Amino acid sequence: MTRDAELMTRALEASAAARIDAPPNPWVGALVIDQHGVVQGLGGTRPPGGPHAEVVALGEAGDAARGGTLVVTLEPCDHQGRTPPCTGAIIAAGIHRVVVGVRDPDAQVAGRGIERLRQAGVEVTEGVLAGEVGAALAPYLWQRRTGRPWVVLKVAATLDGVVAAADGSSQWITGEAARADAHRLRAESQAIIVGAGTVRADDPALTARLPGRTLEPLRVVLGTAPATARVRPCWERSGPLEEVLDELGGHGVLQVLVEGGPATASAFVAAGLVNRVVWYVAPALAGARNTLGALRNLSTASIDHLRRGRVVSVDRLGEDLRIEMEV
Numbered sequence: 001m002t003r004d005a006e007l008m009t010r011a012l013e014a015s016a017a018a019r020i021d022a023p024p025n026p027w028v029g030a031l032v033i034d035q036h037g038v039v040q041g042l043g044g045t046r047p048p049g050g051p052h053a054e055v056v057a058l059g060e061a062g063d064a065a066r067g068g069t070l071v072v073t074l075e076p077c078d079h080q081g082r083t084p085p086c087t088g089a090i091i092a093a094g095i096h097r098v099v100v101g102v103r104d105p106d107a108q109v110a111g112r113g114i115e116r117l118r119q120a121g122v123e124v125t126e127g128v129l130a131g132e133v134g135a136a137l138a139p140y141l142w143q144r145r146t147g148r149p150w151v152v153l154k155v156a157a158t159l160d161g162v163v164a165a166a167d168g169s170s171q172w173i174t175g176e177a178a179r180a181d182a183h184r185l186r187a188e189s190q191a192i193i194v195g196a197g198t199v200r201a202d203d204p205a206l207t208a209r210l211p212g213r214t215l216e217p218l219r220v221v222l223g224t225a226p227a228t229a230r231v232r233p234c235w236e237r238s239g240p241l242e243e244v245l246d247e248l249g250g251h252g253v254l255q256v257l258v259e260g261g262p263a264t265a266s267a268f269v270a271a272g273l274v275n276r277v278v279w280y281v282a283p284a285l286a287g288a289r290n291t292l293g294a295l296r297n298l299s300t301a302s303i304d305h306l307r308r309g310r311v312v313s314v315d316r317l318g319e320d321l322r323i324e325m326e327v
């Protein structure tokens with residue numbers, strides 16, 4: 001691994017710590033090394049209104065940044081938002097060289113940040129660990145490119161794919177560790193979508209319940225939620241799912257978590273709108289008779305038409321498995 005890649009790995013670690021609180025801004029990580037190659041500043045994007053990662057790292061480095069190198073996962077911004085442009089701070093700090101993971105597809109940045117730095121005589125190296133950085137920032141990059149949030153479908157099922165028993169009961173199929181992981185998924189999402197059927201059956205509150213988390217995700221019900229539902233206040237939407245996603249994207253939602261039930265999950269998969277599936281598998285069997293299959297309303301005409309994907313990860317959480325699939 002090159003020195004640039006090693007440093008980018010550390011910047012990525014710093015970005016992971018900003019994953020939950022940075023949105024609607026991207027969770028960026030940055031570090032500053034001085035002229036002798038010693039790390040002098042390291043940080044991630046602070047919550048909205050707070051400094052971006054570059055400014056955090058530069059602030060920590062102080063005068064040691066002069067003549068040094070800034071390593072940052074995402075191209076620095078060059079426009080005035082809630083905070084001043086990062087390019088200005090980098091140039092003012094006397095940084096000699098900037099190492100960037102990926103370009104920012106946001107229409108207000110899109111290469112302008114890198115251009116500005118080069119014009120000011122700063123050397124810029126692009127594309128360091130671009131694959132890893134692109135994967136870590138996938139929801140943000142997707143939302144900026146398509147205008148729609150990155151869609152994660154979450155399912156908790158028995159080994160044979162059942163999500164509710166014949167009487168409609170479904171709590172709880174998986175154990176505590178899997179449910180804690182699902183709460184983290186919620187916290188990483190700026191919106192959660194469920195069908196009205198799930199609201200009627202389970203009356204979920206759909207809160208992230210994560211310590212330290214300040215902003216709860218926006219709750220979206222497809223159809224109508226009963227007046228006394230715990231999910232309230234919520235958005236109630238019907239109509240094409242594409243339009244719902246466009247609206248959420250327009251509100252700065254970077255990632256949406258689809259929590260079911262089967263009718264909703266089937267509709268998202270059938271429309272080709274799912275980016276990732278997170279499937280918690282409990283070592284339990286339910287059978288198909290009168291039970292609810294996770295994608296009950298989805299049909300596949302022939303094996304050639306299976307919606308195949310790629311396994312991103314497999315983890316064991318207590319007694320359960322967590323399988324993440326790229327669709």
Ligand SMILES: NC(=O)c1ccc[n+]([C@@H]2O[C@H](COP(=O)([O-])OP(=O)(O)OC[C@H]3O[C@@H](n4cnc5c(N)ncnc54)[C@H](OP(=O)(O)O)[C@@H]3O)[C@@H](O)[C@H]2O)c1
Pocket residue numbers: 154155156157162163164168169170173194195196197198199201202222223224237238239241259260261262263264265267292
């Ligand atoms: N284990 C798990 O992971 C899990 C997760 C969630 C739910 N569940 C279980 O799943 C069951 C409920 O699932 P379900 O399939 O009956 O209902 P659902 O998917 O939760 O909700 C379906 C309802 O959503 C509304 N809707 C509006 N637009 C829609 C669209 N584009 N696509 C689909 N639905 C739309 C419709 O409500 P209206 O008819 O009111 O218009 C529809 O009847 C419950 O037993 C629950 O316990 C299990």
